Amino acid sequence: MALDIKKRLFSEYPIPEQLSIWGGDGISTLPLFDFDDFIDTCIDELRSDLYIRDYINTSAMKTFLPEDAIGVVSGRLNYPFQGNRSVKVQYNPIDHSVVSRFFPLTITYRRRLSRKNLDKLEGDRLIYFKHYVLSRMAEKELVTLGTVDLDADNGKLNLDALSRFAEYHKEQYTIMKDSILLYTVGN
Numbered sequence: 001m002a003l004d005i006k007k008r009l010f011s012e013y014p015i016p017e018q019l020s021i022w023g024g025d026g027i028s029t030l031p032l033f034d035f036d037d038f039i040d041t042c043i044d045e046l047r048s049d050l051y052i053r054d055y056i057n058t059s060a061m062k063t064f065l066p067e068d069a070i071g072v073v074s075g076r077l078n079y080p081f082q083g084n085r086s087v088k089v090q091y092n093p094i095d096h097s098v099v100s101r102f103f104p105l106t107i108t109y110r111r112r113l114s115r116k117n118l119d120k121l122e123g124d125r126l127i128y129f130k131h132y133v134l135s136r137m138a139e140k141e142l143v144t145l146g147t148v149d150l151d152a153d154n155g156k157l158n159l160d161a162l163s164r165f166a167e168y169h170k171e172q173y174t175i176m177k178d179s180i181l182l183y184t185v186g187n
Contacts, residue, residue: 005039005133006035009137012134013134013137014138014161021141022141032144038136038137038140039133042136043113043114043115045132047113050121050128050180051110051111051113052120053109053110054117054120055108058100058103058106058107061099063098063099063100063107064095065091065096065098066111067096068111068117069096069109070110070111071110073110074089075105075107075108078104087101088100124176124179127176131169132169134169138163138165138166138169141162142159142163145159
């Protein structure tokens with residue numbers, strides 16, 4: 001995968017990966033929770049908020065889109081002439097096919113967010129995703145560490161800093177939710 005989401009998230013997380021409930025070296029210290037399952041859960045929760053825009057070139061009247069396609073945005077002819085090159089396309093969500101009377105064309109469509117296309121998130125959508133996941137990570141860590149009595153001889157874990165971190169990221173993704181497009185408008 002081009003995007004190692006775990007490394008990117010831990011570069012902003014206040015607790016080092018080795019000391020976190022999500023980390024560990026895998027040999028002497030195992031993580032308490034599976035990070036991949038956690039990311040998959042977060043992706044499932046964000047599917048109504050985030051989508052991936054993708055393109056496909058076609059030279060046939062009927063074209064099939066991937067299984068995770070949720071709608072078609074537009075179809076544009078690939079002919080080099082002046083004027084409007086947009087054409088009407090019809091999307092069938094049952095078999096994920098697109099039908100157009102004109103071709104060759106480029107079809108712009110939207111896909112559901114999944115682990116395999118997570119590296120296509122960019123800009124505000126990536127920031128929104130990171131705020132959401134970091135907030136959920138910190139909340140889970142606070143709940144887990146708050147239930148355990150930590151009396152160490154050499155150190156002390158400050159949960160106040162982690163609590164402020166969780167509140168900040170929750171506030172950020174709540175503010176950004178208004179500007180993220182929620183639903184697909186297709187034809």
